[in-house]
Amino acid sequence: MHEMVPIMQKCIDNCLRCYGVCLRTAMSHCLEAGGKLTEPAICRTSAHFMLIGTDHHKHTCRECAEICTQCAADCRRVGDMQACVDACRSCVESCRQMAA
Template identity: 55%
Template sequence: MHDVSPEMQRCIDACLACYRTCLGMASRHCLEAGGPHVEPEHFRLMLSCAEACRASAELMLIGSAVHRHQCGACAEICAACARSCEEVGDMDACVAACRACEEACRKMAA
């Protein structure tokens, strides 16, 4: 097993937290709230964000050399998701998780 640096572990943790938050909020909060919460662009972005975060965590966990590319893409998706969740409103947990993951992934991608 490869050694995981503290910075990488923080990024893995942020990615997994964002994955759980986006997927959970999409399926439990947004679907039930309806309206702008289930507009196709917003809802697809939340699902895309969850998947990008999951994939980033997985690539870091398996020690893949391409994790930096995935983390760069993940940071962009997280930023877009945070903006979308802010615009929709009543999604503070998702905004916070996306911003934390974006920051961690930008450091990992650098």
């Protein structure tokens, strides 16, 4: 187990924020707009791995960054989902740092 460093705490916060925003958006706007639902659980999983202190967070963060990149693009394309786009972009940036 490793010590919680500020960059990891920021990533956890960004992942959990992204999870919440994406889940709320998926359950409301996406369903109404007929958009494809992107699975926000990877953000929650990445935060979980960092919180328990496993080095495997590097793997989940790498996948999370990839999935959130696609989610941001999908949300931008569907439109009227800027909060989700912004949350995904923050999550991507943090997760890329943690995966490095």
